[in-house]
Amino acid sequence: MQRGRTSRTAAAMAVVTALAVAGCTADDKTPQAAESPSVPPSFAPGAEGAGDAYFPKYGNGGYDVAGYDLKLDYAPASGRLGGTATITATATQDLSAFHLDLARLTAAEVTVDGQPATSKADGNELVVTPAAGIVKGKAFTVVVDYSGKPQPLQNEALGVGGWLRTKDGAFALGQPESASTWFPVNDHPSDKATFALAMTVPDGVEVLSNGVPGERATGAGKTTWRWTESKPLASYLAFVVIGQYRVQSTIHDGKPMVIALPASLPASSNAARSLSRTAAVTDFLATQFGPYPFDANGGVVLDDDRVGYALETQSRPVYGNTFFVSQPNTTVVVHELAHQWYGDSVALSRWQDIWLNEGFATYAEWLWQEHEGERTAQQSFDRAYSGFDWSVPTGDPGPDRLFGDAVYQRGAMTVHALRRTIGDPAFFALLKSWPAEHRDGNATTEEFIAAAEQAAGGKDLGELFEAWLFGKQKPPLP
Structure with a gap:
């Protein structure tokens, strides 16, 4: 991450005030959990946090995620998000139940290995109790059908992170937490996983995310955008940006390079001139750090006063336009691309590092x-x-x-x-x-x-x- 000129604290207070005025609260309509009679008494629930010394409740214990596969629909006019998340994981203990991080969204149905499971919303956690215990070392698949109007999370020390609605769409971004505001997740960098997103939006709206772009499908006035990150990522490095963007897709070093700038910025803006150096910067950093570690590259610029920082979202950094207001700024591009080696490919095990x-x-x-x-x-x-x-x-x-x-x-x-x-x-x-x-x-x-x-x-x-x-x-x- 690189900090910009805009105060994250000021931006955070603005969003928190808006939420308070709107009266937003966590959705509590999830089905109640029940202990399964088929679970052996020696099995235990996974921990409600990963145990990080700085943020003990971030993430969860008892399992290791291999991949997230999201199939979602977003309506910019209403701000409503819905769909399914398929999570593949392996139990690291004998599990009777486990937690997923999911903030202010409602899980309507949860299955584990195809069998109905009970679930309960507990603050920003979704507690899942499968029909039968999960043996340590067993791979299992969780499917969560969920929906709602996503909201950001406020961290007193670090400001706002997560889903923020815009006049033409939305974006989800933030560090040290953000993913739980738009999909169920083990939200700690120690549990890296692959990531796939299929996001359906009205025709004429663009969707940007991590990894390699897939074929888009259209029909009934909607377009489904597909993105796949096949290399494991830390959850805070997953992102989505939805709205009106000029998207430039090229190939560099045999890999797709996707650069997106808001339609609100001129094509010759300082931001555009800065991100045009992405290929040159990547090539230089490869001489210092070794081959570029991912299957795609690029960058996305946000023209939003609430984002006074840039973030090393895996394979495609996101930059607040505050870095480019007065002149081109290649330095911030260098910083975020360097993270692709130091921070993304090699991620933190704990936040103090x-x-x-x-x-x-x-x-x-x-x-x-x-x-x-x-x-x-x-x-x-x-x-x-x-x-x-x-x-x-x-x-x-x-x-x-x-x-x-x-x-x-x-x-x-x-x-x-x-x-x-x-x-x-x-x-x-x-x-x-x-x-x-x-x-x-x-x-x-x-x-x-x-x-x-x-x-x-x-x-x-x-x-x-x-x-x-x-x-x-x-x-x-x-």
Whole structure:
């Protein structure tokens, strides 16, 4: 993610106020759960959260999702969303019941392996009780038929995330949570899964999402748009954008590149000029990080004052137009595309390690600026180092500072300090080997430190990382 000029907190308060005036509440019409008599007493419900230290109730326990397949219909005029979500998963314990994250939408019918299951709405959770227990290690399929008028979620520390309605459609976007506002999900990055979307809208309305575009089907005044992301993604990296857009589809390096800009912006806008550099930026980053990790590429711009940030939505970043108001801005394109390696292909296991995403994406900006003949990476480091507030530890910033300078700038300085310590040959080899070895997976700070020490020929880097990631005083120059 890259922050823009617009305050996320201000945008959040505006949306929350609007919701309060409208009197929106969670829908509570879901069927009530009941204990199944065929479930052995040794079976237990999966946890209602993934246990993340920062957000203990985000995500769920007891199962691992392999894929989401959504078939949805959206009516921009009414704001109503409906359809089915098919979720394939494997039990990681003997399950009597399990939770799915689903906020302010109503599940009308749920089946598990084709058999009716009972379900109960519990806040932003959907508690599912299958007809029979699910044995640890067993693959199972959940189908949820649901509908409603999606609403965003308010996070006191981080602002609004999730589904936001627009005058010509809607979009769903946000970090650290957003997916649960429009489909049932295990909403934590530790449980990555493939993603497919078929979204039906009125003719003349465009739908953008992750991955490779499929054939569109039309009939009865409606069009179904299809998108498939075959590489596992963290749930907050799933997105949908619905509305009036100019969509440009090309092929780059043998892969579809889809770039979409709002019809409200001129074709020659700063945003269009910035995203036109997507292919060039991708090619440069591949020289630093290794081959591009996904089957599609591109970008989407939102012309909406509520989005003052850009997000590394997998295979196709989404950018708030705030980044392009005064002039073209290739730097933000570099940042979000760098995340495709650092943050998307290699995702977080826990939110406190977000520096692994943002520190490397910020360092990619420094590398690009040097590549473009601007200041060197060393000069960018010197600028940041000279007047920095070192009181917030990069490796454990706290949930209210996930998007602070300690994560971005100090994170990038940590990367450069590592470079100075182990030397360019080992450092640039590590930049490629890390995303290659953890491709399509998750990782932690401890795993990165171990990889860095291996790249350095077994050198102990404990003191370096302790000072740069966790110390609260200015670290000495390496």
